[in-house]
Amino acid sequence: xxxxxxxxxxxxxxxxxxxxxxxxxDMLREHFGLRGVRLACARGVCGSCTVLIDGAPxxxxxxxxxxxxxxxxxxxxGLADADPPSPVVAAFxxxxxxxxxxxxxxxxxxxxxxxxxxxxxxxxxVVAWMSSNICRCTGYGMIIEAVLDAAARLRxxxxxx
Amino acid sequence: xxxxxxxxxxAASARGVPPASVIRPTDRTSLLAALAGARAPVLVxxxxxxxxxxxxxxxPSTLVGLDRVDELARIDIDTAEIRLxxxxxHAAGANDPAxxxxxxxxxxxxxxxxxxxxxxxATIGGNLMALCTRYEMSLLxxxxxxxxxxxxxxxxxxxxxxxxxxxxxxxxxxLLHHIAIARRPGLAFAxxxxxxxxxxxxxxxxxxxxxxxxxxxxxxxxxLPDANIAALPTDFADPVSSAWYLRRAGGVLLxxxxxxxxxxx
Ligand SMILES: Cc1cc2nc3c(=O)[nH]c(=O)nc-3n(C[C@H](O)[C@H](O)[C@H](O)COP(=O)(O)OP(=O)(O)OC[C@H]3O[C@@H](n4cnc5c(N)ncnc54)[C@H](O)[C@@H]3O)c2cc1C
Numbered sequence: 001x002x003x004x005x006x007x008x009x010x011x012x013x014x015x016x017x018x019x020x021x022x023x024x025x026d027m028l029r030e031h032f033g034l035r036g037v038r039l040a041c042a043r044g045v046c047g048s049c050t051v052l053i054d055g056a057p058x059x060x061x062x063x064x065x066x067x068x069x070x071x072x073x074x075x076x077x078g079l080a081d082a083d084p085p086s087p088v089v090a091a092f093x094x095x096x097x098x099x100x101x102x103x104x105x106x107x108x109x110x111x112x113x114x115x116x117x118x119x120x121x122x123x124x125x126v127v128a129w130m131s132s133n134i135c136r137c138t139g140y141g142m143i144i145e146a147v148l149d150a151a152a153r154l155r156x157x158x159x160x161x
Numbered sequence: 162x163x164x165x166x167x168x169x170x171x172a173a174s175a176r177g178v179p180p181a182s183v184i185r186p187t188d189r190t191s192l193l194a195a196l197a198g199a200r201a202p203v204l205v206x207x208x209x210x211x212x213x214x215x216x217x218x219x220x221p222s223t224l225v226g227l228d229r230v231d232e233l234a235r236i237d238i239d240t241a242e243i244r245l246x247x248x249x250x251h252a253a254g255a256n257d258p259a260x261x262x263x264x265x266x267x268x269x270x271x272x273x274x275x276x277x278x279x280x281x282x283a284t285i286g287g288n289l290m291a292l293c294t295r296y297e298m299s300l301l302x303x304x305x306x307x308x309x310x311x312x313x314x315x316x317x318x319x320x321x322x323x324x325x326x327x328x329x330x331x332x333x334x335x336l337l338h339h340i341a342i343a344r345r346p347g348l349a350f351a352x353x354x355x356x357x358x359x360x361x362x363x364x365x366x367x368x369x370x371x372x373x374x375x376x377x378x379x380x381x382x383x384x385l386p387d388a389n390i391a392a393l394p395t396d397f398a399d400p401v402s403s404a405w406y407l408r409r410a411g412g413v414l415l416x417x418x419x420x421x422x423x424x425x426x
Contacts, residue, residue: 019180021224023212043213047278056252056281062212063282064205066183066226110278132276 007068010078020066025049027065028075036076036105047133050106051075057113076105079112087153088112097146099137106133111147115154123148178220185226192230193314196335199223204336206248206287209279233338236260242344247286247337251275254285266350266425270301270363273354286337292326295358299323300382304363304374305350308341327381349425351418360407362414366422375411385415
């Protein structure tokens with residue numbers, strides 16, 4: 001028997017009773033059915049499996065399930081299923097910041113982490129962060145516009161509050 | 162690669178590998194016990210390199226997580242040394258205010274490693290112990306003349322130079338505990354990685370002079386013999402990129418790093 005892994009998943013308490021050495025991506029996809037966490041390179045390079053753990057972006061393919069014990073985990077479902085959807089999701093949709101869409105979940109999570117870290121990023125900062133995830137359709141132009149627009153929307157919402 | 166009915170030919174990955182048992186020590190005593198007790202334990206720091214090792218066949222039966230051993234993630238500074246815990250993440254270490262103040266050139270270089278997603282998890286110890294020539298920490302620490310301190314089974318330390326990691330005749334102890342950088346007058350550091358992975362170059366300056374180390378994607382770092390600074394080229398003059406060009410590139414990087422140090426004086 002292994003001790004259960006208890007954590008918060010997209011805002012709700014979650015428990016995993018499988019082996020602690022399960023890859024995080026398998027736990028999220030197979031056990032919790034979160035298919036927005038996408039496996040591609042399986043070695044932390046491409047970022048399509050990016051999730052936020054206590055707000056920090058991480059590649060779910062390169063982390064073991066035990067690393068989320070006691071932590072807060074967010075996947076793209078937590079943002080996309082919100083009502084209204086997060087401004088980052090809305091900006092990606094409005095800018096059509098995807099082509100095949102495979103990398104989009106990871107891009108949205110990385111952008112969310114960036115805007116939490118730096119609410120008013122320069123284009124240069126956006127490029128530096130977002131270039132750590134790979135878009136194989138090379139649709140980076142729209143992605144960068146979407147992130148800058150999401151920053152503006154978040155700023156407006158903050159100013160209005 | 163493996164053939165999976167219904168899915169086709171796919172690359173092997175951590176998926177489908179029987180999960181290993183996990184031990185998560187919380188202090189030095191339980192860490193040493195875990196290392197002594199488990200059969201062929203594999204240490205996990207950030208796990209970012211291990212993920213790649215799974216793809217090339219790593220199948221551990223026991224993983225020993227280092228993430229709960231607080232003393233491995235500390236930065237300790239006294240008048241003699243800066244000690245960097247082996248399980249410090251790149252993000253935590255490179256942004257540490259005291260390190261940034263004492264050795265800004267090294268903090269800048271550390272901050273340039275990998276990408277934001279990796280930096281939150283990957284550690285300085287994992288970078289060194291992965292023994293990967295394209296990883297940069299070994300070069301930076303070679304130039305700094307740092308010491309690697311490994312935990313001995315009796316709780317004491319075994320000391321190695323970064324270069325020893327690459328020496329097959331010198332067995333590497335199991336657990337890297339911390340990295341020590343001696344504080345000395347005039348200590349400064351410059352790093353050039355614009356030609357990475359072809360060539361990277363680090364220079365450490367102190368009262369004894371400049372100490373330069375160079376590395377390539379496929380070769381571990383080497384210390385450069387005393388450079389004749391006045392004779393260094395300052396531009397990359399060869400558009401066809403011959404072997405001569407690469408040798409010259411090393412000289413250009415060295416000249417630029419030294420100019421960085423001169424400017425920061
Ligand atoms: C997408 C990507 C980009 C990268 N880019 C760069 C780059 O630009 N420059 C660069 O230098 N590096 C780069 N890296 C490497 C990265 O910086 C990590 O340092 C490296 O992946 C290993 O760190 P880790 O903590 O995850 O180690 P792990 O994967 O946990 O461990 C690596 C190895 O070290 C062993 N180990 C770990 N800690 C210890 C310890 N304390 N004592 C003894 N053995 C130990 C493990 O058992 C394992 O064999 C990159 C990695 C990725 C995935």
